[in-house]
Amino acid sequence: MEQEFYQGLAQRVRGMAEKADPFTRRRLLDLAKRYDSKGGAAGQGATERPLPVPRTTPPASIFSGPGEA
Template identity: 55%
Template sequence: MEEFYRGFAQRARELAENADPFTKRRLLDLAKRYDLKSSGSSYGRAPAPRATPPTMLLSGSAEA
């Protein structure tokens, strides 16, 4: 699976070379995410559920 993500990251970089600035930025960001996935990082995965809900939600007060 790591090789799959590395290949996608490389392809995104190749496409970015000839893209307009907005698309280039998006493709390079996508390549970074694929690089992180290929290295086994937890980036891009769903975050772990919180053990304790935020206090602000429980207090009933709108003050922070």
């Protein structure tokens, strides 16, 4: 499903590139390539980075240093 999403974005961006000036066209086509690689990687079993573990206590930097009242 994610693969189809990125492929759809790539197709839309290419459609916009057809009507754009040369500088913008180049940037849009580069963006479409990135969407293609994301869509292709998702279909090839690429693993996503896991979310970080939520903190249970505030970072120690909050407790160090002079106190404020």
